[in-house]
Structures are given as C-alpha cells and as structure tokens.
Amino acid sequence: MKKILLLCSAGMSTSIIVKKMLEAADKKGLEVEIKAMGLEMFQENLGNYDIFLLGPQVKFKRDELNKIAQEKGKRVEVINPMDYGMMKGDKILEFALNLID
C-alpha cells in the first residue's frame, strides 16, 4: 500500500486536504494511507511513508527536509498552491502517486 504524509505547521488545513484525497482514492478504488502532521514529526516518520508533501505555506522548508529525505532515497515536494487552495484532492493524490512511481 502506498503511504503519503502531508506536512504543515499546525496540521489544520492539511487535514482537510487529507480528507479530500482519501475521498478521491475511494472513488478510484485505490488503497492508500494518507496522514497529516506538523513539521516536527517529519524525521521520526521518515521511514514510515513513501512520499512527503508540504503545504505551500511551509515551502521554505523543502530544501532542508528534502536533503534529509534523499539520504533515505525519499522525496519531499510542495503541493501546488492552486490545487491546495481549491482543495483538489484528486489532483493532489495523482501528483503524489506519480512521485512514488
């Protein structure tokens, strides 16, 4: 099962996105695990997820986190601000799944 972790500072708006993404996955009949957490949880969860997505409001952390992730062969990417704002769960899910493959 593909595992996706969304990160932002408080995990508030990101958790709404997670809900939308899970709905989109459900529609497509995909089995995925998606969670949202605060940035400080990144390192201890590095081993547990396939891909890490940042909310656009914390994109300035991308380079720093990506460097840590790359050592484990993983990636940290920023969600497209417009998709984030319009809460396009399906698009963000697709974006995440493409990054894993």
Place this chain on the structure above:
Amino acid sequence: MSKLIEILEEKLVPVASWIGSNKHINGIRRAFILMMPLLMIGSIFLMIAAFPLPAYQKFMLETFGPNWKSVLDIPVDATFSLIAVYVAFLVAQQLANQYKLDSVAAGLLSLASFLILTPLTKVEGVGSVLTFNWLGSKGMFVAMVIGIFTVSIFRFFVNRNILIKMPDGVPPEVIKSFEALIPGTVILSLALLLRITMMNTEYGTIHDFIYKMLALPLRALGTSFIGSLMTVFAISILWSVGINSGSMVNGFVRPFWLENQIDNINALKEGLPLPHIITEQFFDMIWMGGAGATLSLLLAVGIFAKSRHIKSVGAIGAVPGIFNINEPILFGMPIILNPIMLIPFNVVPLVMVTTQYLAMSIGLVSKPLGVAFPWPTPAVISGFLTVGDLSGAMIQIVNLIIGAMIYLPFLRIIDKASKYEEDKVAEFEKEEEANKELKTI
C-alpha cells in the same frame, strides 16, 4: 508590482527559513504552545468566577455563599500564577529535545536553577516560603533565559564529552542519570553564584534586575499600539509570499502578551479596572477568518462576486473560514503572490487594529479580560467571550464591514478579469460546438 513580490519573496524566504530552523526560537515557541491547554483550562475556572455580569454574580453569591470565589481561585493560581515555573521547565525541555539531549534532566536542572535564583521569604511563625511574586508572569522572562542558558551549558559538556563514564554492563537508564551529574553541578553552582552576586547589588535578585532593565521596556514596546501594528504587519507581509507566519511572529511576542494577559486576569480577580488593551486575544479578535481577516473578503465575495472561480473559492473557503482557517482562500483565489489582492490583505488588519485599539482606549469597547480561547473560535463569538460583553461582538461586526469595504474594489478587479476569461472560454467552446455541428451536417 510583481517585481516587488519577487524581491519580497527573495528577501523573506531566507528569514522565514532561519526562524523556522532556529532551535532557540522553536524551543520557546513550542514551550508556549504546550502551555496553551493549561491556560485555557485556567481561563474556564476564571470565567466561572469572574464573569462580569452583575446578575450572574448575585446569583452565585446567593447560591454558594460569600466564599464561592476562593475555591475557584485555586486552579487559577495553579495555572496563571505559577506560569514561570512551567516556563522554566518547558523551555529547557523543548530546547534540549531539539539538540537530542536528555530533555527531562535539562528541564529539571533549569527549574532548580530558577528556584535557586528565586529567594525564599522568611515568615514569622510559618518558616520559609516561596511567594508567588516571581513565579507568575513577572518571573517568566527570567525563566525563559534560564532555560536557554541551562541547555547551552548542558550542551557544552555533552559535546566535549565531559561526562561520568560508567563501566560496561551498567543499565542505560543508570548511565543516563549519571550523565547529567557534572553539567548539572556546574549549572546549579553557577546559579548559586549569580544569586550571591545579585544579593550584593541594589537589585537583590536577578528577577528584579532583568525585570527593570529588560523585560519591562521590551514589553512596553511589544504591547504598544505601534508594536501591535508592527506585529500585524510582520504576519501579513510574510503571508504575502506564502509563509505561514502567525506562529512564527507570535513566538516572539507571546511572552509579553501573556504578561499583560495575566495582569488583566489578576485585576479581574480583584474586581479592579483592567490595565491592558493588548493581549493575545486582542489579535485573535482581529484575525477573523485567519490572516488578513479574510472573513471580510468572504463577505464581499458572497455579495458581489460574479466569476465562477471566485464564487467557488468562496464556497470552499466558507466553512473553514468561519473557524479561522483560510488556506483555501489564500492559495485558491489566490491572494498570495497576487499583487492586486495583497494590497487590502496587508492594509485591512492594520485598519482593524487601529479601530479596535481606539474603541478600547476611549472605553467604547471593553478591554480583553485575559481569558484564553482556542483560536478557531468563530468571529463575533470570540469578541463577545474575549471582553465579556456585547461590545466585543459589536466591534468585530463593525471591523468586518470596514474590511469588506476595503477588500471590495480589489475583489472587483480580479472578479472582472476572471469573469472575462471564463466568458471567453465559454464563447470558444460554443463556437467549437457550432463548428462541429456544421461539419456533421
């Protein structure tokens, strides 16, 4: 204009990135976030005791007798009046955590240092007592500084590996408890030395010294009208380039706000007039709908928007917006990195701070009681609870309308542009359709 945004982004992202990764700032920020539940629970008890409604006060007095308040004061004292004790432990613990040191040991050492520096008072017939004088908001600043110093000294020893070594076979838990021994002894001895030194000055304690020299002036600046405008502007300008800035900026100012807040709470408990206008809740009343007070914008969208895109952003953003979460609007409209919308986004909060500050200083609106609520509390309700009467709700409604009027002209520009585009796309599709039909015929 978009050039300006480019420059802003270039300059502000490194700043945010520095703040975001600075361990000291993060340690303090997290310590205060961890204390929030405690303060909110203390607030609930305080609200029950001191809600400024004469009829309610009379009812409680008649029902529970003249001592009803003193029982409720106990939890209030245990939270607000001991805040510096919590800060001394938590700041060191959170900071040590980030350096991967033994965080509980660091927290305890910091707390012990704080107590060494806070002298006991001898009371005839009672013995030595620790008074609340420096354990509450007045001691908070020193507690923070002690927390940082404790961890710095702790780190110094651990990094140079100056620790007591244990032979193999000793359980790790035991090793851990010995590791703090050398740095701990040094930290507490230094605290004692400082205490003795301060006793020989005119100040008597480090608390009195720091409070007069540093904490008081800093707090006066940070919680002044100008300081408030600067705080609000810093949050807006950082958000303008998409940096989640609320918690960042609040991290710097929150300790000062909290002192004001606790002063107001003490005044409320005593039934005295509230001394301060600026507390954290003053700003919670401003950020209606989130950064930029975007609830005002939602209002304008609801009444005037014509474009399908803007309308749908409004629909998506409405429910989270009521609970002060506005990323959908900030990124979806978008406001962030949008030269037109950023003008009202930065101006509206400054105007709102001004009207609210004015209204509170001339007594038209009551001052914040000092009680704390979770930030997702919806506007109008939050104003009512913050000041304890309807004037708080009224000023929020007035500010919402002012904000909507400032947002409106700018909204119309992007709404028109968006509508124009949508119409063109629709026209184009229609033509395509017509052409197709022609061909099939």
